[in-house]
Amino acid sequence: MSEQFEKLLEPGMIGPVKTRNRIIKTANGTSFMEPDQTPGPRMIAYYERLAKGGVGFLVVESCGVEYPLGVQHIHYFPDGSYEAVQLHLDDDRFIPYFQRLTEAVHKHGCPVSIQLQHAGPWNPTGLLPRDPAIRDIKAPSALSEDELPGPDFLPPRAMTKQEIEDQIDIWASAAERAYKAGFDAVEINHGTCHQGNTFLSRIWNRRDDEYGAQNYENRTRFIRNIVTEVKRRCGPGFAVHVLFNIAEYNHPLATTLEEGVEMAKLIATVADGINCRAERYGHRGGLIQPDRILYPEPPAELPKDLDWSQGGKGATVPLTEALKRAGIKIPVWTACRMDPILGEKYLREGRLDFVGMTRRLLADPELPNKVREGRLEDIRPCTGCLHCFDMRNKNKRLECRVNATLGRELEPEYQCVPATTKKKVMVVGGGPAGMEAARVAARRGHQVVLYEKERSLGGLVPVAAVVKDMETEDLVDLVRYLETQLRKENVTVHRGKEVTPEIVRAEKPDVLIIAAGAAHTKIDLPGADSKKMMKGEKLHQQLKWALKLFSPRQLERLTRIWMPVPSSVVIMGGKLHGCELAEFLAKRGRRVAIAHNGPYTELGEGMTKDDLENLWPWFKLKHVPIWFDLEYRAVVEKGLKIQVKDKRVFVLEGKKVISTQDWGPNTALIEKLSGLVPDTRVIGSCREPGWIVDAIREGAVAGYSV
Ligand SMILES: Cc1cc2nc3c(=O)[nH]c(=O)nc-3n(C[C@H](O)[C@H](O)[C@H](O)COP(=O)(O)O)c2cc1C
Ligand code: SF4
Known part of the structure; x- marks a missing residue:
């Protein structure tokens, strides 16, 4: 075991549940579910991969407690029908499907939780119908369109007290189904702007009964009653952890850090752990990924209390720290672009008990195992682009820009099987497509040689890194990772050498992969050749x-x-x-x-x-x-x-x-090299100019198929 990561790799406890280490895979929606609304083979394979990768505690993506009102990733059709791309546990019929999921995760010794949520007035996709006859949005109090604290919400009507009690039963019933399906825990998500948050928030909650926001007892009554009821139904061996906004910004009635701490003290009397989040109203995505609010430039007023000294990395750690300072004894964690090194540091400093991660584990589900084996250089780096979140918010299947196999664990084109016949593979071009193709082909046992006409690898990625601004995306790390992998996989790299037909003939490859990037085309416009x-x-x-x-x-x-x-x-x-x-x-x-x-x-x-x-x-x-x-x-x-x-x-x-x-496509090069090798493939921008995600995906597919 790596001593450098002694704390990160140490087992921990969340209530009665023992974790393998201190890395928690925090929930992230995937849109991988089946059309019949169940978690099917694709989703199960994805979670199994995360479990196999060594994560300490796995939290399955947000799952609605009620349907359709509880979910926000859902399509409504003109004929009045609807179909979610988000899980929901509102019916016993789902239990056997979730059971398959928990069994797959448990097989690898990983404890597993599931995040329960209710969308309430939140409309992050912007796709939910506004007509109350179609979607009867309820919250503690009614808010008119003008009173909504941002663009991503729908105006709710006020719940009756009976409806609140019914909701508690709905939450507890969903948790009970999770328990029956073999989950070790549930996360009660009352963060961001979900239904639960509307009780904790003075913006949304204007009630004057015992569920109102007059004092902390009343504000937290809804969540505490849910946690207590879940515990009553699921017994002492089942953990209940919560997620909520410890601090909010950009609204006069937003929850202050002091208020968040006071509420946490009360919630900690019943819950087993707290995942700490911050919220910033009026901004899409709030502070779910704090780093992204720094794009394209930090706003004039950055949310106070948080740590902005590392480009958003560790931004919400002051929240967990505040809870610990206040004497809260149950474990606390947060997720904010932390990497293993930062996570270890925070753990050693006692500023949190667990390190929440999502994106870094999407980019490389094997991150925990690689940390344990001391192979940091083999961790595929998340560049922080949020392509994954964008796909989810568009209700499309999750995809990672740097990890082409994510969510495609069962697709035949993405299987990393050892090559049955060792071939000589020649790759032309050392951009992301060529490097990924070379990496994958070599990994599978082929003999790979790569030619790059420049002295350095990466194609236009280093240029993009300069243009994009180094603070917002870690593109340089991606090139460094690929370069390291080529070295470790014994790929022969020729730099500063432009490939000619003679070179191809001399190399005599079995497979030629042309990945030389796009070509510049002539601009057909009067004056285009002028100095202007x-x-x-x-x-x-x-x-x-x-x-x-x-x-x-x-x-x-x-x-x-x-x-x-x-x-x-x-x-x-x-x-x-x-x-x-x-x-x-x-x-x-x-x-x-x-x-x-x-x-x-x-x-x-x-x-x-x-x-x-x-x-x-x-x-x-x-x-x-x-x-x-x-x-x-x-x-x-x-x-x-x-x-x-x-x-x-x-x-x-x-x-x-x-x-x-x-x-445009690099037709001149393609023509020049065509007919030399019977098995020739053209990939990436050389075939059709695209983005990094396309280049990596095409590179991977080429590497897996040779
Ligand atoms: C694609 C994607 C989907 C997410 N979906 C959820 C979700 O369903 N529920 C939730 O509480 N957080 C969700 N998150 C937020 C993550 O759990 C995490 O808090 C956030 O990404 C910050 O952590 P990171 O910097 O390690 O990615 C999502 C994040 C991503 C990238
Ligand atoms: S590289 Fe981009 S798409 Fe992949 S996990 Fe990171 S932010 Fe998401």
Whole structure:
């Protein structure tokens, strides 16, 4: 066992349940459930993998206690029918299915809990119907549309006291089903803006009876009664832990840290553990992932009490610390982009009892085992992009940008089976697609050789790391990880060597994988060849050249002082590349305008919904206009001439026009290398320009299939 992680790897207790170590996999919705609303083979395989990976205590994703009102990830159809992509335990018929899930997790010696929740007035997907006749939203008090504390809510009506008592029974019945299905514990989720939180919160709760918010006893009565009733029904061997907002921000009636601590003291008299969360009203996603509120720049007023010194990592640890300082004796934890090193540090300092993690375990479910074996360099790093959360919030199946196999554990194309015939695999291109293909093929026992025309690996990822801003995404770690894996898997890497047909012939590979990235295309526009125009290719060349001298972090800082881009620019293209370039330049004091020759719906394509909802107001603040639904007419002396929908023609002024759209498949290279090796595959942006998630997925599939 690694001494470096003595505390992290130490078993712990959550009430009567012994955990294997101090890493808790906190709940995350997956949309992996079956159409018949049950956890089926896909979901079970996903949880089994997490258990096998060595996590100390596994909390299965949020599960509605009531249906359909209790779930927020649900589609309503025009004929009045509905179908959830979120679990619910409102019926005994589900017990045998969940039993299969708990058996699969227990097989690996991992204790398992399930998060119970009730959506209440929360509408994080923005897809729930507003008509009370379709969705009878209830909360402790009625709130009108105007009184709602943010954009993600629906106005509730007030519950009667009888309805509150009924709800307690609904919660306890769901917990009882979980118990019967073999779970060791349940997490009562009264955090974020779920039904439970509306009782704890003075924003939502204006009752004057014993469930009101007049004092802490009354505010916590609903959750305490639920916990007590669950314990009564499920007995002393079953743990009940809770999740709620210890501190809230951005509203005059938001729960203060002092209030949160007082409520926690009362809740701790009945519960077995507390998962501490913070909430920030008026912002999508609240503070579920504190790091993301720092994008594109930290807001003028950061939520006080929290720790913002590490880019959001460990941000909510002051909450667990406050509970411990207040003398709360039951275990406390939180989840906020902690890694094993940070987690160990906090445990040693006594600031929490368990380390909550979600994203790092999605990126690498084997993280705990790798920590135990001292193989930190083998942990696939989560880059913090929140593509996973975005998929979930769009009710799509969970997907991880860096871990292509997540949720695809049973799909034949993603099986890492040893190669039956050892082949020689030649990979052309050392970007994410090529590196992942090489890594996987070598892992399976093939002899792999990779050629990269630049001196460094990673393709455009290091450039993206500079443009994206090092603080918000850890892209450099991804390249470092892949590079390490290539070395460990004995992949022969040739750097600074452009592949020719002669080289392919000399290598005599059995399989040729072309993953050389996209090619720059000609811009068919009058004036596009003038000095006024700066092609994406040139910008990338400049950045790549600078990356030979400086690290991405140094370059990110240096470009804040100087770079060869004039004071005003017009960017052609409003998808991910255009938006991120605009952000990069605006942060460096350039006056920027974006022109996009497509519809509004394409703006920001490739970015997450949450990031875009931060970015649009930020662009407004920085005076970055976005023009769309237009035609480019010419690059002229004063800037970019465009024609808008109503046929008006005018010039967007800028000292340079920069294109982010001059990309296409690398057909020249594909043609040059075609016919040399019968088994040739083209993957990633070389085939069709896409995002990192596509590159990694295609690389993995190629590696698994050779
Ligand atoms: C895709 C995704 C889905 C999530 N779904 C839930 C959920 O159903 N219930 C919940 O309490 N938290 C949910 N979370 C929040 C995580 O449990 C965790 O608190 C958060 O991601 C911060 O931890 P991390 O930085 O280790 O990811 C979700 C997170 C992600 C990334
Ligand atoms: S890399 Fe991105 S998609 Fe994968 S877990 Fe991390 S944040 Fe989620």
